[in-house]
Amino acid sequence: MDSVSSSPPLFSASFSTEQPENTTAHEEYSSLQKSMHILSMVVYSIACLLGVTGNGLVIWITGFKMKKTVNSIWFLNLAIADFIFTFFLPLSITYTALGFHWPFGKLLCKLNSTIAFLNMFASVFLLTVISMDRCVSVAFPVWSHNHRSPELAARIAVGTWVLALLLSSPYLVFRDTVLSSRNSTSCYNNFALSDDYSSEATRRLWRMRHKAMIITRFLCGFLIPFTVILICYSIVAVKLKRRQLTSSAKPYRIIIAVTVSFFLCYFPYHVFSLLEISKNSSSHEMKIALYIGIPLVSSLAFFNSCINPILYVFVGPDFKEKFRQSILSAFEGETTLWSCSSVRQSS
Template identity: 90%
Template sequence: MHILSMVVYSIACLLGVTGNGLVIWIAGFKMKKTVNSIWFLNLAIADFIFTFFLPLSIVYTALGFHWPFGKLLCKLNSTIAFLNMFASVFLLTVISIDRCISVAFPVWSHNHRSPELAARIALGTWVLALLLSSPYLIFRDTVVNSRNVTSCYNNFALSDDYTSEATRRLWRMRHKVVIITRFLCGFLIPFMVILICYSVVAVKLKRRQLANSAKPYRIIIAVTVSFFLCYFPYHVFSLLEISKNSSSHEMKLALYIGIPLVSSLAFFNSCINPILYVFVGPDFKEKFRQSILSTFEGAFSEESVLGSLTSRRKSRSASEVEVPRV
């Protein structure tokens, strides 16, 4: 499991740093500032920061879970991992709300939707993600055992006394609160919002018979589905870890084997988005032949859906004007 984890971490680090770095360079410096480019730029920044710190986890695993980097980096490493998770799912939720508003109210969206507003909303998602990941700045700690091996772990009781019942009770209570909050705010509630928004989008597009307008949504849906598939097993095992049966021998064995696997899968999500931008973006084959820049412009395109919706709404409004009789 440890070797497999290191292999996955290394692949995620290599692909994540290069792929997300390319997205940041293109979306941040080479493309016109649009609402969509701001959304995907922030997604890439979250993934880039996380994968940039992955070598610390690789070294930690390679050294047999000995942490030589000090307490501050122990705290930062875990905080950045969960900052990435919260920022990613919040940005995906904001994107789904933005798309729902664009389809439900296309004319209003065309008049009020701006890159400046998107930048302020993106900043708000980062602040909220930082607040929810801040407990790891508090609880993450280091300890040296009798073999002079330093571990980086969650000290939920903020105490070195593990013998008293009061300390163990406080540890279990805080552990449950952190995991349940992470599951609700970082997975369940955002995905309920995402499912509702895309259900509204699907109904509106079907009612207006705008099949071609659904193409720009493929990349957003692909990114959302990949996040769900990568993080759902991780949250399941986190909930199993605080369940009543977690102390049984079978459950301990399942957690010992499963947690490294699902953690590796969750980490791998940070390098998959740039691949999806290229292979799922509209008109990939033609635009990829032209240049990498045009590939990302196609993936982040928003004019086609907004233009078709707005023009259809305006044409329908014009047709409804009563012609005076002669």
Template identity: 60%
Template sequence: MESSTYTLVPSDVPSPQWDIAEEDSEHYEILPNELETALRFLSIGIYSIAFLLGTTGNGLVIWICGFRMKRTVNTVWFLNLAIADFIFTFFLPLSIIYTALDFDWPFGTLLCKLNSTLAILNLFASVFLLTVISADRCVSVVRPVWSQNHRTPRLASIVSLFVWLTAFFLCTPYLAFRDTIRDDEQNVTHCYNNYAFSTNVEDMGVIAIRSLRHQIIISVRFLFGFLLPFGLILVFYSLMALKLRRSHLAWSSRPFRVMATVVVVFFVCWFPYHILSVLEVVIHYLDDKSLKATVLIGSPLATSLAFFNSCLNPFLYVFLGRDFKESLRRSILSAFESAFSEEAAKTNDSHGKSRSLSAQESQFS
């Protein structure tokens, strides 16, 4: 019967960014043709939407923050976030074509390395920027006088540069390990992770090196791309909440709403990806076919969700910005500007704290 037809799928080659298991033959998984095809077309659809919305939305944010608005700490943060997302979504057509060609990579080894590296660069740069933005907001609330005297666009630009350098350093292994391999039997070229710099699948030494490097890559990505940043952001928000409660002050609703939503959406979108990445290491040590099938099926879905995050921020800025409906009536430009502006929020305190309040609540959106 057609429904019982299965195909062998090498578990680490479905996409330039999926890292599921390793390239040796013992890690090949069996998927129904219908399910494999459905996952492939779903990925193509999500990638295409992310490309169209991401390049357009983030391009608009870059234009507004970089050329239309006064340079502030807020615009520096959001400009860099938009640049990270724009670069990644701009190269998404490579992944779309690769997936549409049933995972036949026609672009050569250099673009194979670059495409995967940009995906991880986007991950690290975005999460580091969100952590820095949270720290900036925390300092403004907890140490308002210091923040008022030292919080400058120049300092924000220097911090952003450091973020980019750190993110690039952490994604350089992908430039080294990503490679292409020709499968003459199927007449296709795969873009995959060659952690051992070898195609030998029988030598135990090569297998051990490949497994060790794979574990290190996943561990570093999970630790620095998710666990530590998320923990720091929770600490920053806890400190802010404690300070505001002690001072009997209220959150500035617009800046907090925009910032908190961007952070939450980012981690919701990337959490499944990181969990599947950890499971991809675990399945090397467990002979559990159901777990392997779960990882193989879940990975394209988790990857698609992570990629889709790159097109969401511009829409969050607009819909959560100040006076969205009124701004939208005037223009999209003013809607973005209201989201990025640094406003002095209203105070619910009548005890002569005007200087402190102004400094504490003059936050980024």
């Protein structure tokens, strides 16, 4: 096992990067790695550009243009999580472009990965809270009307951030930097907190902690939250069908769209993470699959952070209207400013 993985520093694989001895296999691995690294940089760049601008726009509209409601608080926090994550992506782009040399120091190495998983946990926890909120609103409308408020939503949102921070905090401990034999600094997962991986005890500790991290991430960041989400929306669907309130289902479109996009973007990543710690991960076929699959599914997970703003505009009618009004008012302001400037110049 190689403790330093020459792979992107966020959702990257931690599997062995030891190269096979024969030349043909070595060239095959090198070619795959090069292709995946180029793909990573392209995806990171697109996700960064779309994510920062799109989520920045969502933060501006939900934070300053829309009335403070429970729903606007949910979407504001989702956008903040995605914005912070995509804002840090240039660090990963630079790291990959420099041939996996990390010039930013140990603190940013730790923060970079921590923020990536903070985004993942915060997003799925917020989606879970939203589904529970919808379920309570439909199942207990009177109680919901009396107790559901923006203040309560804000406190619950803070709680989800605290929980997400606790679950992503191990990366502040395990993420580390090391000077490699190529005289370049690598940012990697040092699960054994050791500089020497030659002993079997250290390698066993590395494998145990690595497995614990992946299983915890899968259970807390995917399986349990999505089980709750499915149960909640099943209850909502049954209640609406019984009451024959088909028109009342329209506000749920954006919630369902965001939830489905999260599932499609993150489910393949968790599948490959579990394959990474399987007993067959050391076989040649599985190594090839992981070399190709991990960067692809990681890239798909990245795209979730820039898909949400697009869904808000095209699926959410309220957000779409506020977006249109904000853009029109911005253009009207520019036109007024230009007209006043022209009048002053002519006079």
